[in-house]
Amino acid sequence: MDQQSCRQLLAWLSEYVDGELETKLCAEIDRHLMECENCRIVIDSLEKTIYLYQSVSQRDTVPTEVRERLFQRLKLDEFFEE
């Protein structure tokens, strides 16, 4: 894989960061990454993007009143606990 293959690499990136690519292809990408700083940045920022979305989403809380209205709608009031 040479510099011309940076664009081709994009097609494999997602599976690469998930560790789902076959070993031979992984090794080929690893070799390319040793020589190509741009691709290293793209991979690192892709992983960071996923991490940021996961981190931010964990902070989304469900308001208590949403849960309460859900139990009411389902006529499960008697099982609702604060």
Place this chain on the structure above:
Amino acid sequence: MSDRKPKEAFSLELLRSGERAEFARLVETYYEMIYRLALKMLNDPQDAEDILQETFTKAYQHIQNFDGRAELSTWLYRIATNEALMHLRRKRPQTFSIESPDYADETAQEPHQILDWRSLPEEELMSAEARTHMDAAIQNLPSSLRVVFVLRDIQGLSTREVGEVLDLTETAVKTRLSRARLRLRAELSSYYSERLEAGRR
């Protein structure tokens, strides 16, 4: 990190017999993950609440049809996802397409100069303004890509499970996930690179 709960241990027999305490336990276990899914899909708390209520109402009505082959969580995800996609279709019929064949070629979107914005401090990466951009970026995805990204990367389902929820092959899930991730990375990179350059000036 994900929204996944431990493997469920519910009595299908009780659920099918209409046992309300068991159903309440099911609701208690899964309401958060369903609400978060809906919120990420629709970006509107009221719409998300509607989907949440509709999902469990339908689950209660149709629990007899659940054959137990998939996990209950997968089944609930399928109901919620269908509800969310139908909601989008009703809201924006002119732009909705489950197949969305008109994806731009992400490989053509890469800028020549690539900035490493990861050095920005965490508080800037997750500032309120940054989160608004992140939400907007998700909403800019075609719904067919958004749903795969939300299920796989935010809710933490496996590729196989996402395929089960959406009736897609694993290859199709991987392709859509890759497109979604690359688009989101490009959008976030554009935003954070501006922040990085502003910080240097």
